[in-house]
Amino acid sequence: MARISTETRARNEQAVRAAMDRLLKGDLPPGGSCDIKTLAAEAGVTRTAFYAKKNRxxxxxxxxxxxxxEEFERRLLTLQQAGEVVDPRIAQIERLKTKVTELKERLTRRDETVAELTAFKELAVSxxxxxxxxxxRLREQAAALGNVRRLPATRPGTAPCGSCS
Known part of the structure; x- marks a missing residue:
């Protein structure tokens, strides 16, 4: 593999630092994220140049x-610990994870409520x-004895005799 000149390396480092500053400010390319892959693409260098190499x-x-x-990862971690969101997709993912957790809890509470109401309904129906x-049974028993008389039906709107109402 050909070695690059000192000038080329210096230009590449400048390009990487400029790309790093853009990415860390949140200026992400479409489809890119705040990671080494996007950093390499934005700087115009190969991604493998950011990783250790093995000798023969x-x-x-x-x-x-x-x-x-390493500087990029360190700066990114510092921003994240300070509460800044560099990559809006990561913020969206975190927001959606929180929403999913909330919805799962609501669903669990609803399932518990439905179970309680179902048990209550079964008890009430039984x-x-x-x-x-x-x-x-009591009507049949009363009819079998024959000594129980039925009271006359009252007219609607009239109170029975001796009623306090």
């Missing part, structure tokens, strides 16, 4: 712009059925 004997050496990648069965 197995030892590693730093990539030509690895120190810039009590009504038991009361109906008891009324039917």
């Amino acid at each position: 004997n197995g030892t590693t050496r730093p990539g030509p712009y690895q120190h810039l990648a 009590r009504l059925a038991a009361q109906h069965d008891e009324i039917v």
Whole structure:
């Protein structure tokens, strides 16, 4: 692989620093994000220049712009810890994750409410059925004895005799 000249390296480092400043200010290209891949594309250098290299004997050496990648990551982390959002997509993802968590909690509460109401309805229906069965049994018992007389039906709007109302 051909070595680059000192001038070319200096120009590339300037391009990387300029791209780094743009990305960290939030000036992201369409479809890009605040990462090394976009940094390399914006600076016009290969992404592999930001990572360590292996020598033939197995030892590693730093990539030509690895120190810039570390600086970029450090500056990005500092901004994130300060609460600044450089990449609007990351903010959107975080907002959506929060919303999903909130909706899951609401759904859990709704499921619990539905379960409680279903149990209440089943209890109420079973009590009504038991009361109906008891009324039917008492009517049949009263009819079988024959000693119970039915009171005359009252007219609507009139109070029964001796009523306090």
